[in-house]
Amino acid sequence: MSAMPPPLVFDPARRLAARQRALALQARPGAARYLLDDMVEDVIERLAFLRHEPRRALVIGDWSGVLAGHLSAQDCTVIAADPASGFDEEKPYPETGFDLIASLGTLDTVNDLPGALIHLRGALAPGGLAIASLPGAGSLDNLRAAMLAADGERPAPRLHPMVDVRAGGQLLQRAGWADPVVDSRSLTVRFSSLASLTADLRAQGLSNCLVRSGPPLTGAARARAEAAFPPGTIERFEILTLTGRRGN
Secondary structure, three states: OOOOOOOOOEOHHHHHHHHHHHHHHHOOOOOOOHHHHHHHHHHHHHHHHHOOOOOEEEEEOOOOOHHHHHHHOOOOEEEEEOHHHOOOOOOOOOOOOEEEEEEEOOHHHOOOHHHHHHHHHHOEEEEEEEEEEEEOOOOOHHHHHHHHHHHOOOOOOOOOOOOOHHHHHHHHHHHOOEEEEEEEEEEEEEEOOHHHHHHHHHHOOOOOOEOOOOOOOOHHHHHHHHHHOOOOEEEEEEEEEEEEEOOO
16 A cells, blocks of 8 residues: 655645745845855854765755855865755655755755655765754744734634654654754844834745645734734744764
């Protein structure tokens, strides 16, 4: 009997559109990219701490090119990929044998996360290292509260479900990663308005791509949301990082 396919939580077409829109917005001066910048900096620090010097790397989701540039400067051959250009993390990778794969901010919206992690491991060379960073549980608590205030007694699905540290560890074990490590860190940002937060989410590819999302907010509902998210609100982004290797 064949395995049941995973439930469709995220709409692939909406996910692609959100990613492509984010890449277009990144071409504008001053576009928000603090989450990606934080992830790239963290990967570079981890590589230095682990003294891992890859010779061939796959970098997924880094539209800034900073991580690829850093690796290339160390004589590493880098292949860059992004869901916006059709790269599908839920299928076996077209190339294998990488001694580093860095996935930055894309795995939070795949429908088959265990399968994506298996494919990621499968693309590594024996002993190769994988580092996957993604928005995790605990992110955007104030936005969630604002959406609940907007919808009142009939809350609609508006924000994505997210993985926490415990679930991340279970996923890595299920995917067969060796030496699995899961950790989480917080990044806090102060916003002048709810619209400012929404704009930042769009620019970073974090807008709603659920299969079943709520209807557009009415004027009254938006007013309630804005009242629940006053100027100067500090929002928290929890960044979950999954690290492991392919066994020899």
